[in-house]
Amino acid sequence: xxxxxxxxxxxxxxxxxxxxxxxxxxxxxxxxxxxxxxxxxxxxxxxxxxxxxxxxxxxxxxxxxxxxxxxxxxxxxxxxxxxxxxxxxxxxxxxxxxxxxxxxxxxxxxxxxxxxxx
Amino acid sequence: xxxxxxxxxxxxxxxxxxxxxxxxxxxxxxxxxxxxxxxxxxxxxxxxxxxxxxxxxxxxxxxxxxxxxxxxxxxxxxxxxxxxxxxxxxxxxxxxxxxxxxxxxxxxxxxx
Numbered sequence: 604x605x606x607x608x609x610x611x612x613x614x615x616x617x618x619x620x621x622x623x624x625x626x627x628x629x630x631x632x633x634x635x636x637x638x639x640x641x642x643x644x645x646x647x648x649x650x651x652x653x654x655x656x657x658x659x660x661x662x663x664x665x666x667x668x669x670x671x672x673x674x675x676x677x678x679x680x681x682x683x684x685x686x687x688x689x690x691x692x693x694x695x696x697x698x699x700x701x702x703x704x705x706x707x708x709x710x711x712x713x714x715x716x717x718x719x720x721x
Numbered sequence: 722x723x724x725x726x727x728x729x730x731x732x733x734x735x736x737x738x739x740x741x742x743x744x745x746x747x748x749x750x751x752x753x754x755x756x757x758x759x760x761x762x763x764x765x766x767x768x769x770x771x772x773x774x775x776x777x778x779x780x781x782x783x784x785x786x787x788x789x790x791x792x793x794x795x796x797x798x799x800x801x802x803x804x805x806x807x808x809x810x811x812x813x814x815x816x817x818x819x820x821x822x823x824x825x826x827x828x829x830x831x832x833x
Contacts (some may be wrong), residue, residue, distance in 0.1 A: 646823045650732035696764050708813040
């Protein structure tokens, strides 16, 4: 149980184009999903928190107009990197909390998406 | 000072060794302490979590939390080559939408 998938697993795009990454909770409903980015040999940095049906909350320093997050259903959140540039190349990971969860802030992570912008 | 500091790595040990991984933190509001394991090019998976101070054991893994010292540890007994991965500590103040603050992670290699 508690499986989170991401698609695509890797993507290469040209500078200036936009890329959409999907995050799905496969066997549970997630009221809250989180988006992280991870640079090589670095920790996970939280980009934003999204709740189903409402606007995402972005962390300080994350451009909300560049990283568009949509959480349209209890099982799907999307991250769109708009006008991507080489410095956006990174490993993007989503996580989700089960809506039946307790006060324990357990998050189930997806396998990640490696984005390379050329 | 970062909110969560984790011992730098990498760490290489022979099979069967006892491994000790540690993190310190500065935010006294943290109540939940977690250890995640991440294999290369994969998402993290939760190993264990502890609420407040104390110890928790699960098989070969033991998590310890000392809130008075703001120090947490993960011990791995009888380490196996399959334990080779990056281990990240994470902490939270708790609550339904509470975010996790991660340490930098330490890469462990267990030599056969």
